[in-house]
Amino acid sequence: MNDPLSGCIRRRTLLTFLDMIAPEEAETGAPARSPDAVSDIEIRVPEPADGVGMWRLAVESQVLDANSRYAYVLWCRDFAATSVVAVRGDRAVGYVTGYMRPEAPTTVVVWQVCVDASAQGEGLAGRMLDAVYDGAPGVDRMETTITPDNDSSIRLFTSFAKRHDVPIERSDLFGRELLGDGHEPEDLYRIGPTTKGETTS
Numbered sequence: 001m002n003d004p005l006s007g008c009i010r011r012r013t014l015l016t017f018l019d020m021i022a023p024e025e026a027e028t029g030a031p032a033r034s035p036d037a038v039s040d041i042e043i044r045v046p047e048p049a050d051g052v053g054m055w056r057l058a059v060e061s062q063v064l065d066a067n068s069r070y071a072y073v074l075w076c077r078d079f080a081a082t083s084v085v086a087v088r089g090d091r092a093v094g095y096v097t098g099y100m101r102p103e104a105p106t107t108v109v110v111w112q113v114c115v116d117a118s119a120q121g122e123g124l125a126g127r128m129l130d131a132v133y134d135g136a137p138g139v140d141r142m143e144t145t146i147t148p149d150n151d152s153s154i155r156l157f158t159s160f161a162k163r164h165d166v167p168i169e170r171s172d173l174f175g176r177e178l179l180g181d182g183h184e185p186e187d188l189y190r191i192g193p194t195t196k197g198e199t200t201s
Protein backbone atom coordinates (compact mmCIF):
# COMPACT_ATOMS: atom_id res chain seq x y z
CA MET A 1 0.00 0.00 0.00
CA ASN A 2 1.83 3.09 -1.24
CA ASP A 3 -0.95 5.57 -0.62
CA PRO A 4 -0.92 6.51 3.07
CA LEU A 5 -4.45 7.92 2.91
CA SER A 6 -5.89 4.68 1.50
CA GLY A 7 -4.26 2.73 4.32
CA CYS A 8 -5.70 5.14 6.83
CA ILE A 9 -9.17 4.71 5.40
CA ARG A 10 -8.98 0.94 5.67
CA ARG A 11 -7.85 0.95 9.30
CA ARG A 12 -10.54 3.41 10.32
CA THR A 13 -13.25 1.50 8.51
CA LEU A 14 -12.20 -1.75 10.14
CA LEU A 15 -12.37 -0.17 13.57
CA THR A 16 -15.77 1.31 12.85
CA PHE A 17 -17.24 -2.02 11.85
CA LEU A 18 -15.62 -3.97 14.67
CA ASP A 19 -16.98 -1.41 17.10
CA MET A 20 -20.55 -1.73 15.84
CA ILE A 21 -20.91 -5.51 15.48
CA ALA A 22 -22.76 -7.04 18.41
CA PRO A 23 -21.97 -10.67 19.29
CA GLU A 24 -25.29 -11.93 17.92
CA GLU A 25 -24.74 -10.08 14.66
CA ALA A 26 -21.29 -11.61 14.29
CA GLU A 27 -22.90 -15.06 14.62
CA THR A 28 -25.96 -14.63 12.38
CA GLY A 29 -24.93 -11.83 10.04
CA ALA A 30 -28.22 -10.07 10.80
CA PRO A 31 -28.16 -6.48 12.04
CA ALA A 32 -28.62 -6.37 15.80
CA ARG A 33 -29.68 -2.81 16.50
CA SER A 34 -30.77 -1.41 19.78
CA PRO A 35 -34.22 0.27 19.62
CA ASP A 36 -32.62 3.39 21.07
CA ALA A 37 -29.58 3.31 18.78
CA VAL A 38 -30.14 6.95 17.83
CA SER A 39 -31.96 8.26 20.90
CA ASP A 40 -28.76 9.79 22.30
CA ILE A 41 -27.98 11.69 19.11
CA GLU A 42 -28.35 15.46 18.89
CA ILE A 43 -28.92 17.21 15.56
CA ARG A 44 -27.65 20.78 15.48
CA VAL A 45 -26.20 23.56 13.35
CA PRO A 46 -22.50 22.83 12.71
CA GLU A 47 -19.56 24.96 13.73
CA PRO A 48 -16.20 25.02 11.89
CA ALA A 49 -14.71 22.46 14.31
CA ASP A 50 -17.49 20.01 13.30
CA GLY A 51 -16.06 20.01 9.78
CA VAL A 52 -13.32 17.65 10.94
CA GLY A 53 -15.79 14.95 12.00
CA MET A 54 -17.86 15.48 8.85
CA TRP A 55 -14.78 15.02 6.70
CA ARG A 56 -13.96 11.79 8.60
CA LEU A 57 -17.46 10.46 7.96
CA ALA A 58 -17.22 11.28 4.25
CA VAL A 59 -13.91 9.43 3.97
CA GLU A 60 -15.16 6.43 5.97
CA SER A 61 -18.33 6.14 3.91
CA GLN A 62 -16.27 4.98 0.92
CA VAL A 63 -19.28 6.07 -1.15
CA LEU A 64 -19.23 9.85 -1.06
CA ASP A 65 -16.81 12.09 -2.90
CA ALA A 66 -14.68 13.02 0.08
CA ASN A 67 -13.53 16.59 -0.30
CA SER A 68 -10.64 18.10 1.63
CA ARG A 69 -10.84 18.53 5.39
CA TYR A 70 -10.48 22.25 4.77
CA ALA A 71 -13.56 22.20 2.49
CA TYR A 72 -15.77 20.80 5.29
CA VAL A 73 -14.39 23.26 7.87
CA LEU A 74 -15.01 26.17 5.50
CA TRP A 75 -18.48 24.82 4.68
CA CYS A 76 -19.39 24.87 8.37
CA ARG A 77 -18.39 28.51 8.52
CA ASP A 78 -20.26 29.77 5.48
CA PHE A 79 -23.18 27.33 4.92
CA ALA A 80 -24.03 26.38 8.50
CA ALA A 81 -27.58 27.75 8.19
CA THR A 82 -28.40 25.12 5.56
CA SER A 83 -26.40 22.25 7.07
CA VAL A 84 -26.64 20.05 10.17
CA VAL A 85 -24.38 17.73 12.09
CA ALA A 86 -25.59 14.82 14.22
CA VAL A 87 -23.47 14.13 17.27
CA ARG A 88 -23.34 11.41 19.88
CA GLY A 89 -21.40 12.91 22.76
CA ASP A 90 -18.53 14.71 21.09
CA ARG A 91 -18.42 12.42 18.03
CA ALA A 92 -20.07 13.24 14.70
CA VAL A 93 -22.25 10.36 13.45
CA GLY A 94 -24.01 12.12 10.60
CA TYR A 95 -24.32 15.30 8.61
CA VAL A 96 -26.14 17.06 5.80
CA THR A 97 -24.47 19.79 3.77
CA GLY A 98 -26.75 22.12 1.84
CA TYR A 99 -26.87 25.57 0.31
CA MET A 100 -29.44 27.99 -1.05
CA ARG A 101 -29.27 27.93 -4.83
CA PRO A 102 -28.21 31.42 -5.92
CA GLU A 103 -30.40 31.35 -9.05
CA ALA A 104 -33.42 29.94 -7.17
CA PRO A 105 -33.50 31.62 -3.77
CA THR A 106 -36.30 29.45 -2.32
CA THR A 107 -34.53 26.20 -3.24
CA VAL A 108 -32.22 24.43 -0.81
CA VAL A 109 -29.78 22.12 -2.57
CA VAL A 110 -28.69 19.15 -0.49
CA TRP A 111 -25.16 18.29 -1.47
CA GLN A 112 -24.16 15.40 0.81
CA VAL A 113 -25.98 13.24 3.36
CA CYS A 114 -23.96 10.85 5.47
CA VAL A 115 -24.77 8.62 8.44
CA ASP A 116 -22.19 6.51 10.24
CA ALA A 117 -22.79 2.77 9.87
CA SER A 118 -23.54 2.50 13.60
CA ALA A 119 -26.60 4.77 13.23
CA GLN A 120 -28.00 3.78 9.82
CA GLY A 121 -31.49 2.44 9.30
CA GLU A 122 -33.01 4.32 12.24
CA GLY A 123 -34.41 7.38 10.45
CA LEU A 124 -31.49 9.70 11.26
CA ALA A 125 -30.92 10.84 7.66
CA GLY A 126 -34.63 11.65 7.29
CA ARG A 127 -34.59 13.64 10.53
CA MET A 128 -31.53 15.58 9.39
CA LEU A 129 -33.18 16.42 6.05
CA ASP A 130 -36.24 17.69 7.90
CA ALA A 131 -34.00 19.78 10.17
CA VAL A 132 -32.24 21.40 7.21
CA TYR A 133 -35.52 22.08 5.47
CA ASP A 134 -37.20 23.46 8.60
CA GLY A 135 -34.20 25.61 9.48
CA ALA A 136 -33.59 27.15 6.07
CA PRO A 137 -35.22 30.55 5.65
CA GLY A 138 -37.98 30.92 3.03
CA VAL A 139 -37.52 27.51 1.45
CA ASP A 140 -40.23 25.79 -0.55
CA ARG A 141 -38.20 23.39 -2.74
CA MET A 142 -35.42 20.91 -2.27
CA GLU A 143 -33.00 19.65 -4.89
CA THR A 144 -30.30 17.02 -4.77
CA THR A 145 -28.25 14.94 -7.15
CA ILE A 146 -28.01 11.17 -6.84
CA THR A 147 -26.14 8.52 -8.78
CA PRO A 148 -28.48 5.90 -10.31
CA ASP A 149 -26.95 3.09 -8.23
CA ASN A 150 -27.61 4.76 -4.84
CA ASP A 151 -30.89 3.09 -3.85
CA SER A 152 -30.75 4.22 -0.21
CA SER A 153 -30.38 7.87 -1.20
CA ILE A 154 -33.20 7.66 -3.77
CA ARG A 155 -35.39 6.11 -1.10
CA LEU A 156 -34.39 8.77 1.44
CA PHE A 157 -35.45 11.68 -0.78
CA THR A 158 -38.55 9.89 -2.08
CA SER A 159 -39.57 9.42 1.53
CA PHE A 160 -39.01 13.13 2.24
CA ALA A 161 -41.31 14.05 -0.69
CA LYS A 162 -43.94 11.61 0.56
CA ARG A 163 -43.84 13.11 4.08
CA HIS A 164 -44.49 16.53 2.56
CA ASP A 165 -47.06 15.14 0.08
CA VAL A 166 -45.34 16.73 -2.92
CA PRO A 167 -43.94 15.34 -6.17
CA ILE A 168 -40.34 14.30 -6.72
CA GLU A 169 -39.06 14.53 -10.27
CA ARG A 170 -35.89 13.05 -11.74
CA SER A 171 -33.98 14.43 -14.74
CA ASP A 172 -30.52 14.01 -16.21
CA LEU A 173 -27.98 16.53 -14.92
CA PHE A 174 -24.27 15.66 -15.12
CA GLY A 175 -23.02 12.80 -17.27
CA ARG A 176 -19.99 10.55 -16.89
CA GLU A 177 -17.97 12.51 -19.45
CA LEU A 178 -18.31 15.71 -17.42
CA LEU A 179 -17.52 14.18 -14.02
CA GLY A 180 -14.61 12.01 -15.22
CA ASP A 181 -12.58 9.44 -13.23
CA GLY A 182 -15.23 6.75 -13.84
CA HIS A 183 -17.77 8.75 -11.82
CA GLU A 184 -21.38 7.60 -12.18
CA PRO A 185 -23.79 10.17 -13.68
CA GLU A 186 -25.47 12.53 -11.21
CA ASP A 187 -29.25 12.73 -11.73
CA LEU A 188 -31.14 15.80 -10.53
CA TYR A 189 -34.08 15.22 -8.14
CA ARG A 190 -36.44 18.15 -7.60
CA ILE A 191 -38.91 18.09 -4.71
CA GLY A 192 -41.74 20.54 -4.13
CA PRO A 193 -43.06 23.11 -3.89
CA THR A 194 -43.69 22.30 -0.27
CA THR A 195 -45.57 24.22 2.37
CA LYS A 196 -43.73 24.30 5.66
CA GLY A 197 -45.58 22.75 8.57
CA GLU A 198 -47.86 20.66 6.38
CA THR A 199 -46.25 17.26 6.57
CA THR A 200 -48.57 14.29 6.18
CA SER A 201 -46.91 11.99 8.66
Ligand SMILES: CC(C)(COP(=O)(O)OP(=O)(O)OC[C@H]1O[C@@H](n2cnc3c(N)ncnc32)[C@H](O)[C@@H]1OP(=O)(O)O)[C@@H](O)C(=O)NCCC(=O)NCCS
Pocket residue numbers: 061063064111112113114115116119120121122123124125126127150151152153155156159
Ligand atom coordinates in the same frame (compact mmCIF):
# COMPACT_ATOMS: atom_id res chain seq x y z
C1 LIG B 1 -28.03 7.07 2.54
C2 LIG B 1 -27.89 7.22 4.06
C3 LIG B 1 -27.57 8.69 4.37
C4 LIG B 1 -29.19 6.81 4.74
O1 LIG B 1 -29.07 7.07 6.14
P1 LIG B 1 -30.10 6.40 7.19
O2 LIG B 1 -30.06 7.20 8.44
O3 LIG B 1 -29.80 4.96 7.31
O4 LIG B 1 -31.49 6.60 6.44
P2 LIG B 1 -32.94 6.56 7.12
O5 LIG B 1 -32.93 5.55 8.23
O6 LIG B 1 -33.36 7.94 7.46
O7 LIG B 1 -33.82 5.97 5.94
C5 LIG B 1 -34.36 6.81 4.96
C6 LIG B 1 -35.04 5.93 3.91
O8 LIG B 1 -34.03 5.24 3.16
C7 LIG B 1 -34.24 3.83 3.27
N1 LIG B 1 -32.93 3.19 3.33
C8 LIG B 1 -31.95 3.44 4.23
N2 LIG B 1 -30.88 2.64 3.96
C9 LIG B 1 -31.23 1.91 2.88
C10 LIG B 1 -30.55 0.91 2.12
N3 LIG B 1 -29.28 0.54 2.40
N4 LIG B 1 -31.18 0.38 1.06
C11 LIG B 1 -32.43 0.78 0.71
N5 LIG B 1 -33.14 1.72 1.40
C12 LIG B 1 -32.53 2.26 2.47
C13 LIG B 1 -35.04 3.63 4.52
O9 LIG B 1 -35.79 2.43 4.49
C14 LIG B 1 -35.93 4.85 4.52
O10 LIG B 1 -36.99 4.67 3.63
P3 LIG B 1 -38.52 4.73 4.14
O11 LIG B 1 -38.66 6.08 4.81
O12 LIG B 1 -39.31 4.61 2.89
O13 LIG B 1 -38.66 3.60 5.10
C15 LIG B 1 -26.75 6.32 4.60
O14 LIG B 1 -26.99 5.00 4.18
C16 LIG B 1 -25.35 6.74 4.18
O15 LIG B 1 -24.73 7.58 4.82
N6 LIG B 1 -24.85 6.16 3.09
C17 LIG B 1 -23.51 6.48 2.58
C18 LIG B 1 -23.44 7.89 2.00
C19 LIG B 1 -24.50 8.14 0.92
O16 LIG B 1 -24.73 7.32 0.03
N7 LIG B 1 -25.17 9.34 1.01
C20 LIG B 1 -26.22 9.72 0.08
C21 LIG B 1 -25.69 10.44 -1.11
S1 LIG B 1 -25.20 12.10 -0.75
